[in-house]
Amino acid sequence: MPATAENYSPGLSVEVAKIDKELKKLWAQNEGALTRASLINLAVYSEAPGSLDKNTQLISKIARDHACRAIVIGADRNATENRVEAWISAHCHVSRAGTKQICSEQLSFLLEGPCANLLPSIVFSHLDSDLPLHLWWQGEFHDPMDPQLWAWVDRLIYDSHDWENFDAQMRLVETAQHEAKERVVLCDLNWTRLDKLRFAVAQFFDHPASHHHFGTIESARIDFAPGFRSTAVLLAGWLGAQLNWKIETAKRGNNFTFADANGRKIDITLNERDGEPVSQIVLTSKGIEFVVSHAKGADLFEVWRGKAGEKCTHQLMPAGNNDPVMLVSDELNRGGPHRVYLHAINCVRELL
Amino acid sequence: MSQANDHPNINPLREGLSTRAVPQPCSVVIFGATGDLTHRKLIPALYNLAADGDLPPAVAVVGFARREKTDGDFRKELEESTRKFSRQPVRDEIWNTFAQAVYYHQSDFSDEAGYKSLAERLDKIDTERGTRGNRLFYFAVAPDQFEPIVKHLKAAGLNEACEGSWARVIVEKPFGTDLASARELNRVVRSSFSEEQTYRIDHFLGKETAQNILVLRFANAIFEPLWNARYLDHVQITASETLGVEGRAGYYEGAGALRDMVQNHLLQLLCLIAMEPPTDLSADSIRDEKVKVVRSLRRMTKEDVAINALRGQYAEGAINGKPVVGYRAEQNVDPKSITETYVALRLFIDNWRWSDVPIYLRVGKRLPKSGTEISIHFKKAPLVLFNKEATTLDQNVLVIRIQPDEGISLRMQAKMPGTSFRIEPVKMDFHYGTSFGKASPEAYERLLLDAMSGDATLFARRDEVEEAWLFIDPIEQAWHSKKDAPPLCFYPSGSWGPEEADELLAREGRIWRRL
Incomplete structure (x- = not known):
């Protein structure tokens, strides 16, 4: 069952429009043997080359302690051609009680070209309902930041250590937070480090x-x-x-x-x-x-x-x-x- | 902006780091340091707190016991037991640092000189390790040892701390064997330590799920409006274990299940389920509400006991397919013992919220499964719409599992797919272990930390204990009266208790929940 194996590839390739259907199939195949768990939506965004595999690996470890629906997005805004690809997978581990396989599901997206701007639409349409959205933004923020996105984010995770210009980046983040009526909690991993x-x-x-x-x-x-x-x-x-x-x-x-x-x-x-x-x-x-x-x-x-x-x-x-x-x-x-x-x-x- | 200088006793550097009260540096003095509790629970708990960074670095542990041994011997023994019983693997470097602050003090509990030298040793530890004159005395000994210990602590001036420091005492159960002995114990402890200094430990209250009862009830708006006699049919609280008396026959023969489990653990759980919302989360606000519940328990007359209380004792049988002996054949048990290993009670809380809602408690040894849970059974929906033939509506049941596999489930009715109108119960299930990967700390970790922080919320107060005995005593007296005592029922090991216990519910058309 490749989609639930402990590997670091994004999983089973699926059409974006059929993600829900494919997820249902995935769980139906393993009903009884696996338990799906989710406490948060954890979206991870990166523009670094090869980030999908790297972040899949990180999510597989994080999900051990934090059951979530992970939405991993790899973007290349500079590509000239539009390309959208999607994968589904599950990260499973034996529960503390040692009797069940507990699984977190991961949806992965590769967005290339102008369609990288579709990020809010991609994220919003695949959230696990009623659960908070944590967005882990890797790298620098863009100016202007999409206010549509921040309106839905509960916690924005970033690492100011990666920023070249702290002041400019922090102002972007603060503007986004202001636009979200201060609802977004800013979580700087550079602060967590301390x-x-x-x-x-x-x-x-x-x-x-x-x-x-x-x-x-x-x-x-x-x-x-x-x-x-x-x-x-x-x-x-x-x-x-x-x-x-x-x-x-x-x-x-x-x-x-x-x-x-x-x-x-x-x-x-x-x-x-x-x-x-x-x-x-x-x-x-x-x-x-x-x-x-x-x-x-x-x-x-x-x-x-x-x-x-x-x-x-x-x-x-x-x-x-x-x-x-x-x-x-x-x-x-x-x-x-x-x-x-x-x-x-x-x-x-x-x-x- | 910050807390600096605004509140002289608050450390501004703590802001945002932790939501719990901060434990203070202190010396933890354990009386009964060579006993099982110290080795299995207390030291592993302290080690785990140190390993997780929850223990202030300036904490010292002094074991006080009769046997001759050196600090080195004591540390070595504790290391062995901690490696065996700790919830996380022992790391050498952390253990070595932790163990440097562990000492052994050899003395008889009734030897005055031993306490004087203890006081000197604690002063020295204060200087060397920065424990700031704070002392936490842990009585991991039988209650008959309390009096000499308390008396000598007072004589050595250890019951009172210097200005700016504190002295506290943690008392392990049993808190007496009846009201009179509980009052006597309280008197003994109070002769040297005030109620504010006294922490009566009930490890059930340190369990994550027990603490979650208040969150479930008072942080969710959907339950509280239904949490009353209008909507509730009855409540069941079960604590079952597959184990027999094991090595505790000496204690258990004199105690029995009613004193061992019901008077403390089960009544504490009942309080959390039945209490009114406290005005705030302070220790006394919560305990004020809990004591009102115990005070409202309908006292039983001898006749009531015959109807509403049942005692049983396990006979031979099998647990998990393995034959086991009956209680009377256990080592150190009187072959004619009438000590109960099973109790079932039907009780009522006489207040507005719980008026005439029966509450069934059962506790037993050598039952088929180990588990502690509370089930809240709601009244059935009116059979107006679905009262067709072959449709029997079940009740909604909210189950709070305390151990093992902590969690909450809600049973409700659903239509079976198909063209016919068939209704079946389905279950929504929340498991701590599934949703939260992080393991909960052991109950003793939480409780030790609370005592170091001065937070008595999860400890029993004197009036709670005494009120609980006021309820329990008439049952004990009826069971042990020479004339017309209700019979002791027997049940095979591996069964769910005596058949008569089923009758307690069956006469009102109810059954025990299947665990």
């Missing part, structure tokens, strides 16, 4: 007795991998937004300064070095260092606090990794709004 790191930093200050450090943090040093400066800046933006710091020097370099409400300066140093996207952050307050450092070769953080050079107890916390499957899964797990993200962006917008 979730576990933020968690590890935040836990230092859970006890009220450590809150006084908020008023005495003097500096933050953030180590980031080449290509991940924006991730590091977002992290600094988070600290700034949450602790009411304002940018004092808005230079696009790797050293900048915040000032708190009392005018006290906080120096931020971004340090580029090989490793994880953000491999370490050190906050310094009254001679005490709060350190979160990615353990070498592991998906764990070492966290500790103490005076510089002094021996102190190191703890381990989950760090996650930079795998897109993990990032999207984390994002799908989370739900809810992303107000803190928008605050962080606004705090460091000119540095991104």
Whole structure:
């Protein structure tokens, strides 16, 4: 049964007009042996060559934890000839109870030429009714963005790390969100990348007795991998937004300064070095260092606090990794709004 | 914009990271550290919390028990059991870090000096590991040990925390064996710990599906208007297990199914099903509504017990095709034992919503299948349109499966395809395991985290426990009265209980739901 096998090709080729009929056939053939499950519509859009196969592979992994109807779209807007092709497939795995095969269905589309503009019509006509639509947009957005599309999207997933011009792209996204009457939740995987790191930093200050450090943090040093400066800046933006710091020097370099409400300066140093996207952050307050450092070769953080050079107890916390499957899964797990993200962006917008 | 400085006790860096209360650094002191519960549940739960990053790094575990052993011995034993019982594979690097904060404190429970040295050790741990003077005492011991432990904790000043810190105690069931002993236990605990410091654990409440009952009822507008005597025919709550008494005969002989399961787990589930909407989701708002349900349970007289309560005991039979012995032939069980291993009750909640809606509870060992579920049976539709010959309309039934295969299903009527008008029941089924790939945390994980966060919502309050005993005691007394005690019924292992239990429903034209 090629359409349900664990492979990374888009599956059974079908006519676009007959997708529903072919899907019914697919499930009828396997009735009893397979259970179809779906909690969301997950549309994935990419213009990268070969994206259909690559995204099919990602969906097959994501669907293990997030039952969905996946709509995978590969587009080539620059092709001169119109071409639309469609495939159907299912990603199945044995349920946790170990008794049933649970399947998520995938519809794949290749859109070439001017018909790539048919994206909203393709997506809307194949949504699983009543379920939310998450649109994972890979790469850069186009100007203008199609307002028809955003009106239906519940969560827009993107990775600002891929953007060449953050400011221009963010404005497009914000315009789209505004046109959708703020209904679309913006989910930046570059922000999700920081979730576990933020968690590890935040836990230092859970006890009220450590809150006084908020008023005495003097500096933050953030180590980031080449290509991940924006991730590091977002992290600094988070600290700034949450602790009411304002940018004092808005230079696009790797050293900048915040000032708190009392005018006290906080120096931020971004340090580029090989490793994880953000491999370490050190906050310094009254001679005490709060350190979160990615353990070498592991998906764990070492966290500790103490005076510089002094021996102190190191703890381990989950760090996650930079795998897109993990990032999207984390994002799908989370739900809810992303107000803190928008605050962080606004705090460091000119540095991104 | 942010929370910084607006709320002095809120960490602004937590905003948006988690919707749950944040667990605080603390030392968890387990009394009965060498016991089964510690090895099978508590340490694996703490390890899993650490592995998932839910445990604050500054958490230490101190095992308190009588046997001689070193920290190293204790850690080694715990590592073995955690590898066996953890829901996720144990990672060496995480275990090693976790285990560094695990200590063993050898002392007799009645040795005052042992508590003084415990206090000193906890102070040292505070300094070394940043546990901030917070202490969570876990009583994983038999209730008869509570008194010396509580007394000595108080004498060592461990029942009270310093300014800005806390001391809490988690008490494992059984919360007494009757009202008098429950009150006595509560008195003992209260002599050193206030009600706000006391967390009575009922692991059923930590299960995902039990928590989902409130969501199902109060986050969906379609159910609540029907959730009353006008539309409901009856409710069944079943907790069945294939296991026999296993190694628990010593405890079970003195307890029986009514005390072991009904007084706590089943009544807690009943409260969640029957309670009114709370004013908010705070611990006391929810528990206020739950206690009203128990308080409204119609108390049974001795005559009522004979009619509405049934007890049974398993005889020999077969489970999954394998012969098993009867209860009286189990090891350490009195060959003339009259301890019940099966209970069926018909009860009523005397309030406006539940007026005259019968609620049937059954719990039993050595039944054909293990499972816990609640089924809400709606009244039949009026037989006006479809009352033709050969058409018998079934009831709509909403089933909440607590374990295993957690989920919810709704049975309704549908026309069979064809030219004739044949109506058959069909089922809409939601399975947690199908829809959500992510495994739920174990009940003990959730409950330990809640206790560290100071959230008592899923723990039983003193008045809930005592009210539950007020309902249970007359049944126990009737069953054990010397004169005219209702008989103990026997059922073969592998059956669905005594035939007399079917009669409890049959006399009103109802049957037990088939699991």
